[in-house]
Amino acid sequence: MARQSEEIMELEAEVFNALAHPLRLKILERLRSSACCVCNFIPYVGAEQSNVSHHLAILKKAGIVRCEKKGLEVWYEVTDANIFKIIDMLEECVISNLKRKSELLKEMARK
Amino acid sequence: MARQSEEIMELEAEVFNALAHPLRLKILERLRSSACCVCNFIPYVGAEQSNVSHHLAILKKAGIVRCEKKGLEVWYEVTDANIFKIIDMLEECVISNLKRKSELLKEMARK
DNA sequence: AAAAGTACTTGACATATGACAATATTTAGA
């Protein structure tokens, strides 16, 4: 396999990894509508502040979000809105996979 | 946040997690063209057989691939080719992110 | 049909990475 694509793959894996947590997906859901500061996420995702901050750092390291200080607050936003397309496509995959499985179960019940 | 979407998000996170490894991305690259058996992956991804087998199990558990025994061999294929669209979109994101960063470096060098 | 061989999977271990909660740091205002 080409050396270049190996390195790209590692970056891809890093981004996928950043997306691979329910709490981080919730954080991104909150960022669909607008930018917001850390304290805005807390009631929305239902987690401790330190935990939210930690997960935001992971998203930031992967380049999915960027932030800006505004006085005491730090405001986060997505760097590239295409990330939502990716999440939406994966959701479709997950749902069609669930449907496939339930069809299978129905067929098995019939026999 | 709605209870239903919480559960969907956990499934999504599980699939993202399965994609979050360079070796598993390589395995999927090999599966772009056609189904293949475990021994076909080994020279392609450059890993031990047991390791490949472990990673295939993770992809299978996430519902990304399925397999079938054919004599001694076990043949794997993707369950839903849309997974490649997701990988391709993420690759675009990663590359445009790299470009953005290199632009930033250029600007900094100019000043 | 037993033995040997092939293709793959599973389990056990050491090490690396990730998650959560307590603690620390930074910042703004009195």
Add this chain to the structure above:
DNA sequence: TCTAAATATTGTCATATGTCAAGTACTTTT
């Protein structure tokens, strides 16, 4: 400078990874 609020970091525990060895399933050889 002191206090309080917002956010980040650290320590501890759990989970993931890669390697080796053993196990399973099927095929071929004797």
